[in-house]
Amino acid sequence: MDAAVEARGLVKRFGDRPVVDGVDLTVPKGAIFGFLGQNGAGKTTTLRMLLGILEPDGGERTLLGEDRPLRSAHRVGYLPEERGLYPAMSAREAIAYMGALRGLPWAEGRRRADELLTANGLGAHTKSKIRTLSKGMAQKVQLLATIVHQPDLVVLDEPFSGLDPVNQEALEQLIRAERARGATILFSTHVMAHAERLCDELVIIAHGRTRFTGSVDVARRTLPTRVSLAVERPLADAAVLLPPGFGDDGAGSYRFDLPKAGLEPVLRGVLDAGAGVRDLHVERPRLHDAFMAIVADEDAK
Numbered sequence: 001m002d003a004a005v006e007a008r009g010l011v012k013r014f015g016d017r018p019v020v021d022g023v024d025l026t027v028p029k030g031a032i033f034g035f036l037g038q039n040g041a042g043k044t045t046t047l048r049m050l051l052g053i054l055e056p057d058g059g060e061r062t063l064l065g066e067d068r069p070l071r072s073a074h075r076v077g078y079l080p081e082e083r084g085l086y087p088a089m090s091a092r093e094a095i096a097y098m099g100a101l102r103g104l105p106w107a108e109g110r111r112r113a114d115e116l117l118t119a120n121g122l123g124a125h126t127k128s129k130i131r132t133l134s135k136g137m138a139q140k141v142q143l144l145a146t147i148v149h150q151p152d153l154v155v156l157d158e159p160f161s162g163l164d165p166v167n168q169e170a171l172e173q174l175i176r177a178e179r180a181r182g183a184t185i186l187f188s189t190h191v192m193a194h195a196e197r198l199c200d201e202l203v204i205i206a207h208g209r210t211r212f213t214g215s216v217d218v219a220r221r222t223l224p225t226r227v228s229l230a231v232e233r234p235l236a237d238a239a240v241l242l243p244p245g246f247g248d249d250g251a252g253s254y255r256f257d258l259p260k261a262g263l264e265p266v267l268r269g270v271l272d273a274g275a276g277v278r279d280l281h282v283e284r285p286r287l288h289d290a291f292m293a294i295v296a297d298e299d300a301k
């Protein structure tokens with residue numbers, strides 16, 4: 001398979017403690033790939049190992065075909081978790097500077113900086129010093145600095161944190177635009193809504209180990225679909241008519257997992273019993289629910 005990033009059995013210990021304890025992942029070229037986990041799960045540490053900022057204590061990784069990741073550094077754009085640009089630089093210079101570090105000529109960097117700032121609602125701030133920008137604006141500038149050299153791989157560590165809803169939406173669009181340009185995007189998050197909308201593939205880690213690999217859809221299908229049914233007259237023989245393990249609020253509202261045979265036999269029984277259907281809701285689980293279940297499963301071990 002054509003992978004932009006590959007890791008097998010990555011391990012990192014701090015002292016005696018394994019913080020990353022065997023992470024596997026394959027990021028296909030051209031994908032938007034989510035790296036999900038709770039606080040402290042080991043996401044940042046893993047990303048740093050993938051990028052060659054940290055040396056693993058075990059396992060292997062390749063980054064854009066290089067097993068020494070730093071050799072690919074000029075083809076990578078990385079937004080670290082800890083934000084920071086030189087406060088005395090203008091937005092334009094800060095972006096051009098980051099480009100220059102990755103081999104982009106200054107003049108071209110400045111030209112692209114103006115273009116990017118204008119396209120992303122910061123056209124009035126090309127000459128503003130970083131220290132005069134709001135936190136969210138500065139973060140946006142840093143993000144633009146991450147992609148100014150048009151990297152083949154964009155790695156974003158918690159890119160949505162600190163942004164208001166409008167800017168979170170704008171960032172989602174920017175990530176899609178980067179993919180449309182041909183880049184691969186790997187981003188970490190613990191906010192499921194972004195991952196649910198954006199990701200082609202994702203990995204969920206817990207306690208430093210890979211717990212799930214697959215698409216958003218496959219993750220959601222790890223949990224049963226839930227049915228909520230409300231009837232006019234409470235069912236006298238609910239235990240016969242409804243699937244095992246159903247919930248009952250005592251006032252004619254029931255919840256149960258969608259049976260393998262589908263909903264129709266259940267509904268037919270309820271209607272034949274003359275209960276009268278008042279409301280019916282069939283709800284596929286969200287990525288949030290799947291994440292909670294996968295992580296809880298690991299916690300229970």
Ligand SMILES: Nc1ncnc2c1ncn2[C@@H]1O[C@H](COP(=O)(O)OP(=O)(O)OP(=O)(O)O)[C@@H](O)[C@H]1O
Pocket residue numbers: 014019037038039040041042043044045046081190
């Ligand atoms: N340099 C270090 N020395 C010792 N412990 C560390 C070091 N870096 C990270 N850790 C610990 O490793 C664990 C994983 O940290 P990491 O930052 O990789 O998690 P994360 O999934 O990115 O979490 P968050 O979402 O909170 O940023 C944490 O318990 C953290 O305290």
